Every structure is written in C-alpha cells, then in structure tokens.
Amino acid sequence: MHRSMDEPTGGAGLPAARSHPTARPGPPPLAGAGEELPDPAVLGALLHRHGWQRRGGAPGRYGRWTPPGSAGTTSLLVPESAAFPDSGELIEEALLALGRSPDPSARDILVSLTVPSDEIRWWREVPESAAGAAGASGWTEAEELRSAARQVLMAGALAARGRAGYHGARHRRKARAALDDALIGPGAGGRSLTAYVPVDSGRAVAVRLCHALHATREAVDYQRATGGMEAFDSAVAAGVGRELTEALIALVRGSEGAGIDLRWAPAAGAPDGCPARPAPVEFSPGDLPALRAAGARYLRDEPAVQVRLTGAVVRLRRSGPRGAGIVRLRVLAGAEVAHVRVELDEEAYRIAGHAHLVGLPLRVEGRLENRGGFRRLTGASQVAPVQVDEAERDRLMKALQENVDYFEEACAGEEA
Numbered sequence: 001m002h003r004s005m006d007e008p009t010g011g012a013g014l015p016a017a018r019s020h021p022t023a024r025p026g027p028p029p030l031a032g033a034g035e036e037l038p039d040p041a042v043l044g045a046l047l048h049r050h051g052w053q054r055r056g057g058a059p060g061r062y063g064r065w066t067p068p069g070s071a072g073t074t075s076l077l078v079p080e081s082a083a084f085p086d087s088g089e090l091i092e093e094a095l096l097a098l099g100r101s102p103d104p105s106a107r108d109i110l111v112s113l114t115v116p117s118d119e120i121r122w123w124r125e126v127p128e129s130a131a132g133a134a135g136a137s138g139w140t141e142a143e144e145l146r147s148a149a150r151q152v153l154m155a156g157a158l159a160a161r162g163r164a165g166y167h168g169a170r171h172r173r174k175a176r177a178a179l180d181d182a183l184i185g186p187g188a189g190g191r192s193l194t195a196y197v198p199v200d201s202g203r204a205v206a207v208r209l210c211h212a213l214h215a216t217r218e219a220v221d222y223q224r225a226t227g228g229m230e231a232f233d234s235a236v237a238a239g240v241g242r243e244l245t246e247a248l249i250a251l252v253r254g255s256e257g258a259g260i261d262l263r264w265a266p267a268a269g270a271p272d273g274c275p276a277r278p279a280p281v282e283f284s285p286g287d288l289p290a291l292r293a294a295g296a297r298y299l300r301d302e303p304a305v306q307v308r309l310t311g312a313v314v315r316l317r318r319s320g321p322r323g324a325g326i327v328r329l330r331v332l333a334g335a336e337v338a339h340v341r342v343e344l345d346e347e348a349y350r351i352a353g354h355a356h357l358v359g360l361p362l363r364v365e366g367r368l369e370n371r372g373g374f375r376r377l378t379g380a381s382q383v384a385p386v387q388v389d390e391a392e393r394d395r396l397m398k399a400l401q402e403n404v405d406y407f408e409e410a411c412a413g414e415e416a
Contacts, residue, residue, distance in 0.1 A: 037091045038113045038267075040079045045266035046112050047078070049119075050105035062090065067103040074101060108185055108194065115181070116267040117196035118206040122149045124191050125256040144254070145193055146184060151247035152260065153179055153195060156209035157202075159239030161336075165298035166242040168373030170336040178205055199268045207271050210262055212239030213281040216248065216291075220283070223290040232294040242298035245291045248283055252291075257284045304367040305374070309334030310386055311364075313356035318349065325349040332361055335368055340377045342366065348383040355385040362386065 044063065048054070051068035055075070062079045076094040079087035095113075098106045112119065124145055157175035158167045183196045197206050215238035219231035232240065251258045259282035270276040283291075311329030318325030327342045327349065342364060344352060355362045363386050366377040 037082075037088055038095075040081055040084075040087060040091060042266045043091065043094065043109075043113065044078055044080070046109045047076070049263060049266075050109055052076075052105070067101065068105065074103075108196075111183065111185070111196055112265065115196070116199045116265040117183075118199060118203065118265050118268075119263045120149075120153070120195045120197060120206065120209065121261045121263075122152070122193055122195075122251065122258065123261075124251065124258045126191055126254075127256055141191070142193075144250070145191070148247060148251035149184060149193060149195060151250055152209070152244070153182065153197070153205065155241065155244035155247050156205045156212065156239065158243055159212055159241065160204040160208040163236055163239060164241055164302060165236050166302035166370055168302075168370060168375070169338065170374050173338060174336070178202055199265050203268070203271060206262060206264075207274060208239045209260075210274050210278050212244055213260055213262075214238075214278075216240050216244060217281050217283070219294065220287045220290045223293070224286070229294065229297055232297060236298075240294075242295045242302075245295040245298070249288060249291050249295070252283045252285060252288060255285070257282060259283070299370070302370045304369045304378075305335075306366075307335045307368050307377070308363070308365045308382075309340070309377075310361050311340065312361050313352050314339075316349070316353055316356060322346060327352045327362075329362060329364075335374075337368070337374055340368070340375055341372075342377040342380050344380055344383060348380065351383050351385065358385075360385040361388065 044065075047065045052065045053068070054063045055066055056064050061084050062077050065076045065078055067074055074097070076097055077090050078094055079090050081087070084090075095110070098110055111117070122145060124141070126141055154172075154175060157178045158164075158171050160178065161167075161171040161175055164170070178201060179197075181198045181201050185194045185196065197203075212235075215235040219235045219240065222231040223229055251260075259280050261280040262278050264270045264274075264276070309329070309331055310333045311331045313327055314330050315328035316325060317327075324343060324345050327344055329340050329342060331337055331340060348364075352362055363382070363384050364377065364380050365382045366380040368374050369376045369378050
C-alpha cells in the first residue's frame with residue numbers, strides 16, 4: 001500500500017515499476033508494550049481530515065466517529081483529552097478498530113499516527129473519454145501521477161538544499177536522502193494519491209513546497225494577465241525553478257486540471273511562516289505555456305559556477321595516443337554533483353592518467369556549466385593529484401580495480 005520514495009516507479013529515466021501486492025498489508029505497529037499512546041486530539045484531527053464524521057458523544061469527554069459514508073454500523077469512541085478517565089483504553093480500542101476497518105482512510109490515519117508526517121495530496125481531473133478507454137489506461141494514469149508527484153517532491157527537496165533557477169545534477173544525493181523516509185499511498189483510479197513526509201526528516205521539504213507552489217501560482221497568474229515573466233524571476237527566492245515547473249507540467253499534461261493540497265502533521269503543528277491550513281494550489285492546461293516558458297528561461301539564465309573540486313578518475317578517453325582527451329571524475333569534494341566530465345590538454349590528461357593508475361584523486365579548477373545539468377567542467381586548470389592517507393588510497397584502488405573496464409576505454413569506447 002505504501003512504499004519509499006526511492007523505489008522505482010517506471011517514470012522517465014527510472015527503472016520499471018514494481019507491481020503492487022494484491023493482499024492488503026496489515027496496519028503498522030502502534031503503541032506496543034511500553035510505547036506512548038497517541039494524543040487523542042491528534043487522532044481526532046486526523047479522523048476529521050480524512051472525512052470521518054463525529055456523530056455525538058458526551059461533550060467535553062469523548063466523541064463517536066464513523067467512517068466517510070458510513071451508515072453508523074462502524075464507530076470509534078475517542079476521548080477528547082488524555083485527562084478523561086479510561087482514555088488509554090478507549091484509544092487502544094480505537095486503534096485496534098482502525099486496524100480492522102475496511103475503510104481505505106483507516107490505514108492512512110494509522111500511518112500518520114505511527115510517524116508524524118506532513119501530508120501532500122495530488123489529484124488530477126482525467127477526461128471521461130480517457131477514463132473509459134482500455135483497462136490499461138488506469139494503470140498508465142496512476143503511474144503518470146506517481147511519477148509527477150515524485151518530481152514535485154524532488155523539486156521541493158532540491159529547493160530546500162538551495163535556491164536556484166536550475167539545479168541540474170546538483171544537490172541530488174542530499175535531496176534524495178531527505179526523501180528516504182517519505183511514503184506514497186495509493187489513490188483512487190489513478191486520479192489522486194497522498195505522500196507522507198515525516199516531520200523529523202522532511203519538514204524543510206514540505207515548507208519549501210508550500211512557499212514554492214503558491215509562488216508558482218502567483219507567477220503564472222501574473223504572466224497570463226500581463227505577459228511578463230518577472231514574477232518567475234523573483235519566485236526563485238521562494239524555491240521555484242525549472243525542476244518544479246517541469247514537475248507541474250508532467251502533473252497537468254493530459255488532464256483537465258490538477259492540484260496539490262498540503263496538510264501539516266497535527267502532532268507537530270504548522271511551521272513558522274506558514275498558514276495553519278494552506279490553501280490547495282490548482283493548475284490547468286491553460287497554465288502550461290507559462291510553465292514551459294518559465295522552465296526554458298530558468299535553464300537559459302542559470303549561470304555557470306566557478307569551482308575547485310576533487311574527484312577520483314573513473315574514465316579516460318581520447319582519439320589517439322597523444323593530444324587532448326576527456327576525463328570523467330567521481331566528485332569527492334568541491335561541487336554538489338556526483339560526476340563531472342572534463343576536457344584536458346595533453347599534459348593534464350597525462351597527469352590524470354597517472355593519478356588513475358596509482359589510485360590518487362585529482363584536483364582541478366574550472367567552470368561548472370549548466371549545459372547537460374552541471375555535469376561538465378570547462379576551462380580546466382591547476383590539474384594536480386591529491387595525496388591521501390593509506391586507508392583512503394586502498395579504498396580508491398579497490399574501487400578502481402572493480403571498474404577496470406573504464407580504464408580500458410582510454411583509447412576506444414563509450415564517451416565519458
């Protein structure tokens with residue numbers, strides 16, 4: 001029912017999706033022996049958020065809650081505070097009933113109670129003609145929505161690392177790490193889904209998305225009203241960039257409209273600088289031209305970055321035994337990218353080859369260009385091997401031996 005953000009989904013550039021299990025997994029463990037029970041107020045807030053109805057109960061003492069659309073055959077007794085006598089027993093009974101409830105929202109509530117999480121919900125309005133087409137369309141729509149949601153979360157995680165109109169390959173390792181514990185739940189017919197972003201590890205991502213989504217909506221409205229793109233320039237400070245505009249394009253494309261709704265974890269409350277109940281943000285196909293123009297503008301205007309980086313040589317290539325060549329470095333320090341491609345003159349290429357053979361990293365200065373996503377270093381200079389301690393050198397040599405095929409490509413093979 002739920003899986004990590006890092007699991008494959010079959011989106012563009014991603015591995016094939018894993019099929020969902022047919023059996024409904026049991027609820028996550030909650031309040032075992034010696035564990036603290038959830039706050040009754042938090043449970044009540046989550047029930048209300050997921051559409052459960054309060055249908056009576058002693059005012060100021062407890063409430064009786066029924067699932068959405070229920071005729072009243074299933075109900076939970078939830079105390080209004082822990083001070084109510086027998087509140088612990090009532091909470092335990094309510095959690096047990098939620099674990100057995102067939103209502104889809106019951107598991108979502110248990111997930112939110114297990115790990116306090118901000119909830120981000122996406123939905124798409126799919127044309128009826130598409131919805132009524134071949135049976136495979138439902139699966140396709142669900143995967144498209146899941147892929148777009150992942151892109152939106154990644155855009156938020158990148159913006160939380162630093163503001164930029166275009167991140168490219170920068171910051172992606174740390175952005176993925178910020179989403180390691182995020183879970184995505186299934187939606188209804190491929191038209192909606194919810195992500196649970198733990199407060200402890202992902203609150204910064206949710207906060208940045210809150211600001212960035214509303215700034216994007218305002219910038220799109222300004223562009224459609226005036227034709228000007230200036231609002232997108234100032235929106236970078238709020239976390240807007242090419243990654244977010246591309247994610248929103250993927251979300252809206254092929255639909256009649258789409259939206260994103262963010263709810264803060266009741267146990268943690270609203271963060272500073274954000275409304276207690278952020279308004280949902282909606283986009284329509286009419287917004288796509290503005291989003292595409294903004295994405296192209298961000299890609300074009302993001303400047304190159306002067307860096308001095310250290311990296312291990314993992315691949316060398318040149319057309320002949322002499323002359324300039326191409327080197328690929330696995331970045332160890334100096335830039336927030338995993339690999340860079342560097343063109344070196346004959347002398348610098350020889351230095352890189354010797355460093356590769358003896359297992360030493362290489363230090364190089366240059367400009368990290370946005371072409372190709374900040375994966376290319378131009379104007380390379382000050383190329384020199386870096387001395388490291390024996391333990392680090394042994395580790396690098398082991399890695400090189402495991403990837404010896406890279407060095408065999410020095411004169412012929414795939415371009416770095």
